[in-house]
Amino acid sequence: MNLEHLRALTAIIDEGTFEAAAYELGVSPSAVSQRIKALESALGQVVVRRGTPCSPTAAGAVLLRMARQVQLLEAETRSLLGSDGTSMTVTPVAVNADSLATWLAPFLRDAATWTDTTLDLHVEDQDHSSHLLRQGAVIGAITSDPAAVGGCRVEHLGAMRYVPVATPALRDRFLAGGSPDWAAMPVVQFNAKDDLQHRFLRDRGADPLPPRHTVPSSEGFLAAVRAGLGWGMLPELQLGEALVDGSLVLLEPEGHLDVDLYWQAWTLDSVRLARITEAVRAAARQGLRSEAAAG
Amino acid sequence: MNLEHLRALTAIIDEGTFEAAAYELGVSPSAVSQRIKALESALGQVVVRRGTPCSPTAAGAVLLRMARQVQLLEAETRSLLGSDGTSMTVTPVAVNADSLATWLAPFLRDAATWTDTTLDLHVEDQDHSSHLLRQGAVIGAITSDPAAVGGCRVEHLGAMRYVPVATPALRDRFLAGGSPDWAAMPVVQFNAKDDLQHRFLRDRGADPLPPRHTVPSSEGFLAAVRAGLGWGMLPELQLGEALVDGSLVLLEPEGHLDVDLYWQAWTLDSVRLARITEAVRAAARQGLRSEAAAG
Structure with missing residues (x-):
């Protein structure tokens, strides 16, 4: 599983749309869409219910929970290593x-x-x-x-x-x-x-x-x-x-x-x-x- | 279209569940369920998305809007006729x-x-x-x-x-x-x-x-x-x-x-x-x- 892909998933759920997630991540909407498709084909399951706002499917919720845990641990490791003094964990x-x-x-x-x-x-x-x-x-x-x-x-x-x-x-x-x-x-x-x-x-x-x-x-x-x-x-x-x-x-x-x-x-x-x-x-x-x- | 059936629809959407709607209307849950089925078979379309809470489908939203208008007019007619001095319109x-x-x-x-x-x-x-x-x-x-x-x-x-x-x-x-x-x-x-x-x-x-x-x-x-x-x-x-x-x-x-x-x-x-x-x-x-x- 790819951290970039998981980050795309949390951004979509937090921001509500693929466009807003792309803005948040500083990439194009099609890059966000490709990451989600990659997640979905790796799992063989739909993870995002497309809508306004987007919401996670049951499988997406399981992924999302793991993604947030990994992101929290990643941020803490980064700050312990002193490699990321400025960014904030949400x-x-x-x-x-x-x-x-x-x-x-x-x-x-x-x-x-x-x-x-x-x-x-x-x-x-x-x-x-x-x-x-x-x-x-x-x-x-x-x-x-x-x-x-x-x-x-x-x-x-x-x-x-x-x-x-x-x-x-x-x-x-x-x-x-x-x-x-x-x-x-x-x-x-x-x-x-x-x-x-x-x-x-x-x-x-x-x-x-x-x-x-x-x-x-x-x-x-x-x-x-x-x-x-x-x-x-x-x-x-x-x-x-x-x-x-x-x-x-x-x-x-x-x-x-x-x-x-x-x-x-x-x-x-x-x-x-x-x-x-x-x-x-x-x-x-x-x-x-x-x-x-x-x- | 039957006013009782429409009332069941608004009660489900307002209260969130068939059980709560039944309590609100003072009837049994199965009576509420039958009224919704009657609406749905008359229209040939699903009107309530079953869930927690229940929500209207696109067809249900059209009905709901009509239902509320009719209920407001009905309540006003009743109070003009003096036949309903006590009940309140939501x-x-x-x-x-x-x-x-x-x-x-x-x-x-x-x-x-x-x-x-x-x-x-x-x-x-x-x-x-x-x-x-x-x-x-x-x-x-x-x-x-x-x-x-x-x-x-x-x-x-x-x-x-x-x-x-x-x-x-x-x-x-x-x-x-x-x-x-x-x-x-x-x-x-x-x-x-x-x-x-x-x-x-x-x-x-x-x-x-x-x-x-x-x-x-x-x-x-x-x-x-x-x-x-x-x-x-x-x-x-x-x-x-x-x-x-x-x-x-x-x-x-x-x-x-x-x-x-x-x-x-x-x-x-x-x-x-x-x-x-x-x-x-x-x-x-x-x-x-x-x-x-x-x-």
């Missing part, structure tokens, strides 16, 4: 939107001091980042899945606490005998995969389920709750002064859901990966709850 | 992340007062939301594409101004003769499709291109620039007090790029769609620059 990592919006800031500050690594963050639901690891799209992921993906090690980072909040006006509009009318008060969800609000409603026997708005962005979700569009489960880390200044209120004094987060990363003897792991760990120690979650 | 709308993070707050506050509509926001790059309109996934979109999608009307909303900023420490580290060393100072990009930083660098003749980090979330992008990971083009609306308190600095006093934004929506005589259009317009008048953009 390290793809999956994070969930709420983590990025809250406790990951110290991780970003650490990463800013690394002169040999750039970050390629993928924002993905914590429940769904395992497939990015499996596909070889990322080398590490913050996930809510404690089951290790093959070839990865996993460690518990801590828990993120979500609390049910709304504007005082919305709460007052849907008070029924002193407590919220869960079946009627509109709710905001992050996306169709987000079941935090659903779990909370189910525990309170809400039937039918209330009208729901969908706002798939952390800052947008917060803005929607602040605008009074609906109530939502917000990370306590994201509330800032909102409870103190009264712009938002807790809908239940003790109500909360804790989501355990894990760090999964390839079992690869890599200095850069170890450094990323350490930085994620340090940020988690500062920002996450360490006790076991109790929903 | 209105899918595409917005770009930066708009949602900044000038759309008044739109959300307006939407919070509508008792017959819930929002289903899709966060998509302003350059790439046209295909959501074409697919029938949304009924309106904030886009940077002034060319009307077939069956849609388009209007100019205003321009969003992006300015090049960094932490003072990062700027000082990469000063070369009084101005930034654009070829060396690391840059943050939103994702592979984001070319704002590239355009800015190209205009300044940066060669080679500097190391780049990828952070695909508005608040994450801001956090990364604040952490000193790299410089970036930030919406002036998102800077808050950062320039005043000195935590971020402008890299060029006059440097900026303006991105024109447009509202595209179906040409459909719908009260709800007209109300959404009016609310988007009002928020844009408050938050966007009205003069023609000059990069």
Whole structure:
């Protein structure tokens, strides 16, 4: 297997198109196309699904994962040998939107001091980042899945606490005998995969389920709750002064859901990966709850 | 064509799976499956690509678009007839992340007062939301594409101004003769499709291109620039007090790029769609620059 060919594959997947990959590699699009064809004829399998953007086939995902591991090791060997002082290794990592919006800031500050690594963050639901690891799209992921993906090690980072909040006006509009009318008060969800609000409603026997708005962005979700569009489960880390200044209120004094987060990363003897792991760990120690979650 | 069948199609696409669609419609998964098979045998074409999540085929997208239009009109007819005072119409709308993070707050506050509509926001790059309109996934979109999608009307909303900023420490580290060393100072990009930083660098003749980090979330992008990971083009609306308190600095006093934004929506005589259009317009008048953009 040829490293140039593997590099063409990662460039196509990272950049999305053959043209962009060619630009990135500083070669012609037809050279990129020839490298992929060479890979495909050597394997006897299609590795890239041509589309906008291009994506790896099942066989391509296996190759991609190997390619990224080799590229990471190659870059580290080069810098150990002092033969490559200037180029940066791109390290793809999956994070969930709420983590990025809250406790990951110290991780970003650490990463800013690394002169040999750039970050390629993928924002993905914590429940769904395992497939990015499996596909070889990322080398590490913050996930809510404690089951290790093959070839990865996993460690518990801590828990993120979500609390049910709304504007005082919305709460007052849907008070029924002193407590919220869960079946009627509109709710905001992050996306169709987000079941935090659903779990909370189910525990309170809400039937039918209330009208729901969908706002798939952390800052947008917060803005929607602040605008009074609906109530939502917000990370306590994201509330800032909102409870103190009264712009938002807790809908239940003790109500909360804790989501355990894990760090999964390839079992690869890599200095850069170890450094990323350490930085994620340090940020988690500062920002996450360490006790076991109790929903 | 049967409305029940069309409703099964929209539910599958919105919820992602046959099971979730069944739950949403309050019927069994096999009933959902039968409705889709009925649609497919009537058309002689596959309409749903089975997967996780399910997606519409080309034929399915055409149906989906019709289905959403019919459902919107049906809901309005019902509420005019007073026969459906309680149910809410789900209105899918595409917005770009930066708009949602900044000038759309008044739109959300307006939407919070509508008792017959819930929002289903899709966060998509302003350059790439046209295909959501074409697919029938949304009924309106904030886009940077002034060319009307077939069956849609388009209007100019205003321009969003992006300015090049960094932490003072990062700027000082990469000063070369009084101005930034654009070829060396690391840059943050939103994702592979984001070319704002590239355009800015190209205009300044940066060669080679500097190391780049990828952070695909508005608040994450801001956090990364604040952490000193790299410089970036930030919406002036998102800077808050950062320039005043000195935590971020402008890299060029006059440097900026303006991105024109447009509202595209179906040409459909719908009260709800007209109300959404009016609310988007009002928020844009408050938050966007009205003069023609000059990069």
